[in-house]
Amino acid sequence: MATGKEIRVALAGNPNAGKSSLFNVLTGSHQRVGNFPGVTIEKHEGYIDYHGARITVVDLPGTYSLTPYSPEEIVTRRYIIDEKPDVVVNVVEGTNLERNLLLTSQLMEMEVELLVALNMFDEVEEKGISIDFNQLEKLLGCHIVPTSARKQQGIDALLDHIVSISDGSIEISKNKMTFSPVVESSVEKIAGLLRHERELDSSNHRWMAVKLLENDREVYSQVRQYPIWVKVELALQEAITECDRLHDTDPEALITEDRYAFVRGAMQECVRQPKASRATVSDYIDMVVLNRVLGLPVFFVVVWAIFQLTFTLGAPLMDGLDFVFSLISRSLRPVLPNAVLRSILVDGVIGGVGSVLVFLPNIVLLFIGLSFLEASGYMARAAFVIDKVMHRFGLHGKSFIPMVTGFGCSIPAMMATRTLKSRSDRLATLMTIPFMSCGAKLPVYVLLTGAFFPPAMAANVMFGIYFLGIAVGLWTAWMLKSTVLKSDSEPFVMELPPYRWPTLASVIFQARMKAVMYLKKAGTLILVAVIAIWAASNFPHSRELDAELASETARIENTVSNPDLKKGELEKLSSRVQAEQLEYSLTGRSGKLIEPLIRPLGFDWRIGISLVTGVVAKEVVVSTLGTIFSIGSTDQGSGGLSSILRNSPGFSRATALSLMVFVLLYIPCLASLGVMKKEVGSWRPVLIYTGYVLAIAWIASFITYRIALLTL
Amino acid sequence: MKLSELKAGDRAEVTSVGSETAVRRRLMDMGLIRGTELEVLRFAPLGDPIEIGYKGLHLTMRLKEAEGITVVKLPEQKHPQETTGSSLPGKRFFRRG
Numbered sequence: 001m002a003t004g005k006e007i008r009v010a011l012a013g014n015p016n017a018g019k020s021s022l023f024n025v026l027t028g029s030h031q032r033v034g035n036f037p038g039v040t041i042e043k044h045e046g047y048i049d050y051h052g053a054r055i056t057v058v059d060l061p062g063t064y065s066l067t068p069y070s071p072e073e074i075v076t077r078r079y080i081i082d083e084k085p086d087v088v089v090n091v092v093e094g095t096n097l098e099r100n101l102l103l104t105s106q107l108m109e110m111e112v113e114l115l116v117a118l119n120m121f122d123e124v125e126e127k128g129i130s131i132d133f134n135q136l137e138k139l140l141g142c143h144i145v146p147t148s149a150r151k152q153q154g155i156d157a158l159l160d161h162i163v164s165i166s167d168g169s170i171e172i173s174k175n176k177m178t179f180s181p182v183v184e185s186s187v188e189k190i191a192g193l194l195r196h197e198r199e200l201d202s203s204n205h206r207w208m209a210v211k212l213l214e215n216d217r218e219v220y221s222q223v224r225q226y227p228i229w230v231k232v233e234l235a236l237q238e239a240i241t242e243c244d245r246l247h248d249t250d251p252e253a254l255i256t257e258d259r260y261a262f263v264r265g266a267m268q269e270c271v272r273q274p275k276a277s278r279a280t281v282s283d284y285i286d287m288v289v290l291n292r293v294l295g296l297p298v299f300f301v302v303v304w305a306i307f308q309l310t311f312t313l314g315a316p317l318m319d320g321l322d323f324v325f326s327l328i329s330r331s332l333r334p335v336l337p338n339a340v341l342r343s344i345l346v347d348g349v350i351g352g353v354g355s356v357l358v359f360l361p362n363i364v365l366l367f368i369g370l371s372f373l374e375a376s377g378y379m380a381r382a383a384f385v386i387d388k389v390m391h392r393f394g395l396h397g398k399s400f401i402p403m404v405t406g407f408g409c410s411i412p413a414m415m416a417t418r419t420l421k422s423r424s425d426r427l428a429t430l431m432t433i434p435f436m437s438c439g440a441k442l443p444v445y446v447l448l449t450g451a452f453f454p455p456a457m458a459a460n461v462m463f464g465i466y467f468l469g470i471a472v473g474l475w476t477a478w479m480l481k482s483t484v485l486k487s488d489s490e491p492f493v494m495e496l497p498p499y500r501w502p503t504l505a506s507v508i509f510q511a512r513m514k515a516v517m518y519l520k521k522a523g524t525l526i527l528v529a530v531i532a533i534w535a536a537s538n539f540p541h542s543r544e545l546d547a548e549l550a551s552e553t554a555r556i557e558n559t560v561s562n563p564d565l566k567k568g569e570l571e572k573l574s575s576r577v578q579a580e581q582l583e584y585s586l587t588g589r590s591g592k593l594i595e596p597l598i599r600p601l602g603f604d605w606r607i608g609i610s611l612v613t614g615v616v617a618k619e620v621v622v623s624t625l626g627t628i629f630s631i632g633s634t635d636q637g638s639g640g641l642s643s644i645l646r647n648s649p650g651f652s653r654a655t656a657l658s659l660m661v662f663v664l665l666y667i668p669c670l671a672s673l674g675v676m677k678k679e680v681g682s683w684r685p686v687l688i689y690t691g692y693v694l695a696i697a698w699i700a701s702f703i704t705y706r707i708a709l710l711t712l
Numbered sequence: 713m714k715l716s717e718l719k720a721g722d723r724a725e726v727t728s729v730g731s732e733t734a735v736r737r738r739l740m741d742m743g744l745i746r747g748t749e750l751e752v753l754r755f756a757p758l759g760d761p762i763e764i765g766y767k768g769l770h771l772t773m774r775l776k777e778a779e780g781i782t783v784v785k786l787p788e789q790k791h792p793q794e795t796t797g798s799s800l801p802g803k804r805f806f807r808r809g
Contacts, residue, residue, distance in 0.1 A: 064738075064741045064742060065737070065738075065741035067734075067737050067738075067741065069733075069734040069737060069738065095768075096768055096769070098743070098767055098768070099742070099743050099767065099769060102741065102743070215733075249728075249746070252737070252740075253729070253740060253745070253746070256740045256741070256745055257745050257746060260743065260745055286770075290754060290756070290757075290763070291757070292754075292755075292757050293757070295756065295757035296757050296758075380772075384756050384761060384763065384772045385756055385757055385758075386758075387756065387760070387761055387774070388756060388758040388759065388760045388761070389758065391760075391774065491731075491732075491734060491735040491738060491773075491774075491777055492761055492772070492773055492774045492777060493735060493738045493739060493742065493771065493772075493773045493777060494771070494772050494773070495742065495769060495770065495771055495772075496763065496770040496771070496772055497770075
């Protein structure tokens with residue numbers, strides 16, 4: 001065998017057929033994840049070197065069919081037609097052959113080198129199903145290799161076949177699926193017409209004819225440009241009339257029925273399965289998990305467990321990362337002599353990297369949990385249980401888990417919307433998530449409720465804030481789904497796959513992929529944004545304030561002798577200068593610039609600055625308020641900020657309420673905007689969304705402030 | 713009658729799939745074609761969606777989607793070898809509310 005030979009293989013198959021597991025076994029660690037052109041469908045690509053040949057493998061999205069109705073199916077189709085892989089490996093679930101072979105029958109029409117991997121063969125044997133491989137190969141016109149990705153069996157045989165098929169050393173006579181006479185004659189006729197159209201950029205006329213009879217809008221628009229269309233349209237009309245007359249149905253349905261008849265025939269000829277009327281383990285589990293009474297409680301326990309896994313288990317890891325970064329900063333600070341360089345490196349770069357990495361534990365943990373739910377089969381059931389509630393707001397049952405995750409952190413929550421297949425469902429869910437009050441907003445609420453409300457009332461205020469977030473979020477989803485996202489809503493037709501134990505390798509693989517994707521795509525963007533905001537908060541730098549700091553420091557050093565007193569004086573001085581520098585900077589100026597805009601909400605320029613810096617991360621609102629309001633204040637000790645705020649003129653209970661509402665609703669943090677951009681695919685919707693949340697936040701805060709002024 | 717009008721535990725045969733284009737095609741691709749014998753396994757705890765079983769497959773859909781499927785109700789089952797789930801113990805407990 002020649003070395004350096006390249007073989008391109010595409011994996012196609014039903015969801016849950018074990019395609020991804022097979023892909024992982026085949027390619028091991030040689031993988032990369034990208035997107036298919038123009039759509040946000042993940043494209044997993046990998047390679048394996050086998051007997052001197054480099055076999056690149058593309059894992060196509062899981063599909064039941066090859067219609068033009070779902071992006072997954074369009075992607076699969078286009079890839080096979082345009083990229084012409086050397087071998088298409090059709091992964092079929094051995095225990096569910098009848099339905100899986102429907103896709104096989106469609107792939108047979110596509111003039112590709114087809115190889116069937118009959119996966120989960122271990123389960124097939126366990127169930128006592130016997131398959132006449134020779135006969136089935138003859139009927140399908142392609143080789144069949146039994147595999148078990150889980151037990152890593154049949155992999156070498158599969159690779160051997162791939163190599164042999166691509167170099168033509170084994171051949172098998174192709175078989176053609178024959179449809180009912182009425183369909184068959186129309187197919188022949190239309191294919192004949194297409195053959196005469198020399199301009200037509202396709203050689204597979206039979207496939208196109210079948211697709212035209214199936215009402216395929218993609219092929220329709222392709223053929224319609226040519227003069228031959230006039231004749232084709234007549235032939236199609238004729239086919240419709242004939243199908244109706246002879247079979248009381250339309251060509252599309254008849255073709256599907258013919259396909260199933262073919263598959264059923266093949267099954268009867270080649271497959272013997274014991275009469276399985278016994279309830280399976282899956283059925284017993286579902287009797288509890290989907291039970292009328294227990295279904296919802298089980299669902300909530302699972303969601304709770306995922307939330308706990310992500311955030312409770314993630315918290316110490318997050319703190320650990322935080323600690324490591326502050327350690328690095330602290331040890332770097334004295335080493336760097338130049339103040340500007342120090343600030344850039346320590347506060348800008350290390351702070352920026354830290355703010356990206358800090359989300360990583362949450363992301364990894366959440367995706368370990370989610371891929372476990374997905375691979376075990378519970379995710380589909382969760383969607384089934386809660387769909388009715390979500391559907392009321394135009395969302396999908398699967399929207400629930402990402403939304404709940406949003407209460408912890410928007411970043412992993414937004415990434416979790418990938419479990420939603422339809423783009424419009426995913427966008428609507430994505431835009432709901434920032435309203436789910438995340439963990440970073442909590443310090444703001446704690447500070448303000450603690451400062452302005454008695455403990456008995458604080459909890460109610462907090463609850464009200466969370467509730468308002470949920471209400472606005474669901475309202476947003478409902479509004480989006482009944483206007484701009486009205487079209488192409490995914491019909492809820494979903495299989496409940498049998499329960500399976502996910503393999504550890506695949507769960508870890510998923511989590512690793514998400515982590516890498518976050519760091520590469522969103523991470524870089526977040527890093528740039530964080531550094532930009534840092535720069536805006538530090539420049540321009542006032543030299544006069546620097547000079548004042550120097551002279552005042554010298555004065556205190558010389559005049560105050562008591563070391564404790566001296567330390568206190570110096571700290572007060574440095575925090576005052578820091579606050580004044582912030583006021584002098586771009587960020588500070590923009591705070592003042594927006595003051596007229598936020599005045600009606602009860603905010604002055606100081607709150608304005610906090611809101612600007614809070615765009616980086618919501619907890620920064622608290623630290624900025626701390627810096628700015630401490631100017632000239634004599635308050636010291638713990639709980640200082642609360643009392644400072646309480647005693648600030650112009651900072652009332654109404655202001656506090658209004659500010660909480662604003663922080664809840666206004667621009668989600670930069671990191672989540674970065675992830676949102678990544679998930680949506682372009683900036684435009686993200687910018688429109690940002691405008692929308694600002695408007696909503698302003699209106700809600702205005703109403704809150706005015707009502708609070710009147711009633712409190 | 714419509715699939716959506718059946719009760720949990722009912723068995724029926726599909727006579728036509730007449731939902732909106734994309735839904736219809738999806739249902740047919742999932743093997744729900746004329747002549748398919750199915751059993752209503754259950755409704756979700758809140759009454760919607762519905763879960764049906766046929767040919768070893770468990771399929772769920774919203775009642776709105778199920779309205780497009782016309783079925784003929786089959787008499788209480790006599791051939792226990794047909795379809796999965798047909799002998800699920802306790803299935804009678806799942807009734808639509």
